[in-house]
Amino acid sequence: MLKILGKSSSINVRKVLWLCEELGLPYEQEPYGSGFQSTDTPEFKALNPNAMVPVLIDDGFVLWESNTICRYLAGREQRGDLLPSAPRERALVEKWMDWQATELNNSWRYAFMALVRHSPAHADPEALKAGVAGWNRHMAMVEAQLSRTGAYIAGASFTLADIVIGLSTHRWFMTPMARPALPAVEAYYQRLSERPGCRLHGCNGTP
Incomplete structure (x- = not known):
């Protein structure tokens, strides 16, 4: 049986x-x-030298980095609907997964730490204002993409990209800040909320 190391409140653990x-x-x-x-601890760092969650253990095979774990599991189960095998279709899914990890994650960092975690190190009003603006600007990119596809991030069907972007969308809605009206994002969030996995781990009240 698979073993997942990490607390359920972690957004990256919730992907898995x-x-x-x-x-x-x-x-x-x-x-x-x-x-x-x-x-x-030395024991955990032997599994992941970054000392971060999640870590997946599959019959002795150890893997870290949440998006990589998701790719591995979808491939292991031969779920081409979630991670296509055709190079172009797969690249579209992975592009948005990578964008979430590198660009979207960084855009919310200051605002999330200030408004949700109430971190004393993130109390500068101007930095917070810039952080909120940057986060909203990135979510407007999600709005534009969803307006093009009409349904999901990479196209007409649900894929791995929607798990990672869906969790980011939930965090955006849950953070107490001013947000622009993004109707395609709102409809997308409601669409995802119909999925059992999203109800359990994607929109369960944890930002």
Whole structure:
């Protein structure tokens, strides 16, 4: 059975948990991270030298980096609907997954730490204003993409890209800040919320 190391409140752990629901995969979860078992131990760092969650263990095979874990599991289960095998179609899915990890994640960092985590290190009003503006600007890019596809991030069908972008969309809606009206994003969020995996792990009240 798969083992997932990481606490359920982590947005990156929730990517893997949501995907396991989509795939119908049984798994054991061990909570690691702040408030739970420490990742700052030699034993955990032997699994992931970054001391971060999630970590996947599949019959002795150890994998870290949440998007890579999602790609691995979709490939392992031969789910071409979630991660296409055709190079161009696959590249479209992976492009948005990578954009979420590198661009969208960075855009929300200051605002999220200030408004949700209430971090004393993120209390500068001007930096917060810039952070909110940057986050909203990136979500407007999601709006434009959804307006083109009419349904999901990479096209007409649900893919891995929607798990990672869907979790980011949930975080955007859950953070107490001024947001522009993005009707395609709102419809997308409601569409995702109909999926059992999203209800369990994507829009369950945790930002």
